[in-house]
Amino acid sequence: MVTKLILLLGVLAPALCFIDMVEKIVKLWPEADPTYDDVARISYSDLVNGDVDSLIKQSMQEYGIFYVVDVPNYDSHEELKYLQQFFNLPEELKAGTEIRRHNPANKNAYRGYCPGLDDVDATLQYKNLFNIGPHETRVPIERDSLSPMDKLRYDIHEPNVWPQTGDCAFDKEFKELFQKGFEIRQNIARAFVRSIARSMEIPQLNDLFQEDEFSAMGLRRYPYREQINTNMYSDFDGTLLRELEHVDSTITVLTTFHNTGLQALYNNKYRDVPVTGDDKFIVNIGKLVDDLIDNKLVDIKHRVAETTFDRHSITYFLGPQFDADISRSVTNKLTEAGNKYQIFGEWIKDYLGAIELFYY
Numbered sequence: 405m406v407t408k409l410i411l412l413l414g415v416l417a418p419a420l421c422f423i424d425m426v427e428k429i430v431k432l433w434p435e436a437d438p439t440y441d442d443v444a445r446i447s448y449s450d451l452v453n454g455d456v457d458s459l460i461k462q463s464m465q466e467y468g469i470f471y472v473v474d475v476p477n478y479d480s481h482e483e484l485k486y487l488q489q490f491f492n493l494p495e496e497l498k499a500g501t502e503i504r505r506h507n508p509a510n511k512n513a514y515r516g517y518c519p520g521l522d523d524v525d526a527t528l529q530y531k532n533l534f535n536i537g538p539h540e541t542r543v544p545i546e547r548d549s550l551s552p553m554d555k556l557r558y559d560i561h562e563p564n565v566w567p568q569t570g571d572c573a574f575d576k577e578f579k580e581l582f583q584k585g586f587e588i589r590q591n592i593a594r595a596f597v598r599s600i601a602r603s604m605e606i607p608q609l610n611d612l613f614q615e616d617e618f619s620a621m622g623l624r625r626y627p628y629r630e631q632i633n634t635n636m637y638s639d640f641d642g643t644l645l646r647e648l649e650h651v652d653s654t655i656t657v658l659t660t661f662h663n664t665g666l667q668a669l670y671n672n673k674y675r676d677v678p679v680t681g682d683d684k685f686i687v688n689i690g691k692l693v694d695d696l697i698d699n700k701l702v703d704i705k706h707r708v709a710e711t712t713f714d715r716h717s718i719t720y721f722l723g724p725q726f727d728a729d730i731s732r733s734v735t736n737k738l739t740e741a742g743n744k745y746q747i748f749g750e751w752i753k754d755y756l757g758a759i760e761l762f763y764y
Contacts, residue, residue, distance in 0.1 A: 440469070440670070445470075445473050445684070446473065447474040448474055448475040452595045460600070464702060465701055469686055469704060471685065478585075483659070486577065490567060493567070493569060495519070497569045500565075503516045513559075515564050516565045517565075518532070530626070531625060531626045535623075536583075536621045537618070537621075538586070539561050539563045542558075545558065560617050582621070593657050594616075597613050597655065608734050609697060609734055614725050616724075616725065619722045622718065628713055633710075643674070650706070651703050653723070654690045655723070664676065665711045666707075668704050668705065677706070689703050691740070726752075731745060
């Protein structure tokens with residue numbers, strides 16, 4: 405009896421070892437059960453204190469994103485409330501903040517309100533935008549006397565415009581809330597740059613982000629669209645989309661609140677990205693910045709699926725400083741942008757030309 409039991413265990417042992425090995429692979433190998441639930445969750449304090457650089461790098465190399473949580477003095481409920489209140493205002497009250505294309509009295513081409521919704525079949529513009537930047541004032545000068553490059557430097561410092569609805573309490577709280585939200589996101593993006601510079605041992609990356617003249621935070625509303633937009637079916641898998649598949653250019657800090665719809669490409673399949681909920685931000689990197697670090701991270705391709713509700717989000721972008729050399733990577737390799745541009749200021753001019761940021 406004992407001999408038979410020993411023989412039976414001898415037969416089963418390899419099988420049991422194989423099962424155990426498979427279970428471990430399923431747990432450790434992302435392709436077995438790809439999910440964004442395993443993306444790193446980094447506390448704000450750990451991020452700014454530089455305590456989790458390796459974890460951030462690992463998550464960015466595997467998934468192309470990570471989450472920032474436990475942000476002090478941040479209230480997503482207040483942001484969503486005021487964002488919705490602004491977009492629900494009568495158009496005549498929002499008109500004072502409209503960009504120049506919609507309101508010639510406003511000299512700004514980018515900072516301010518863009519109604520969108522020009523065409524129910526529009527590919528990318530069936531949404532409302534309110535863009536906020538880092539500048540509140542700008543010294544008036546005789547612009548025509550400047551050289552082309554100095555004109556570019558001047559134009560890129562567009563000052564913010566803020567709602568003046570006649571409700572002083574709303575106007576004051578809206579401005580203060582989103583000035584604070586801009587600073588929080590700016591701190592997250594800058595801390596991320598420092599983290600990558602440390603973990604990848606490329607301190608020169610910090611030199612490219614000493615200033616952020618064209619950092620931008622966009623409040624967005626995607627109104628529910630009853631009519632199907634035939635221009636917005638994905639070429640990849642036929643899914644009806646609100647934002648087409650794309651890769652960002654710089655560094656992104658995203659708030660989706662509890663709104664679903666964001667999807668990202670992982671292992672050749674678009675998968676739902678968990679919402680940011682009450683207290684989180686999603687951080688990802690874009691093609692331009694990834695080229696600067698020799699493509700050592702994942703510049704993730706993503707999209708927004710069509711939804712059956714009004715979808716709101718806030719997107720913050722941090723780019724290099726105006727004079728940052730984007731033609732060469734940190735190891736002196738020619739970047740894709742370097743085929744045409746030397747500095748970031750030249751690149752941003754063409755990148756935003758479609759929305760008439762400049763006066764040329």
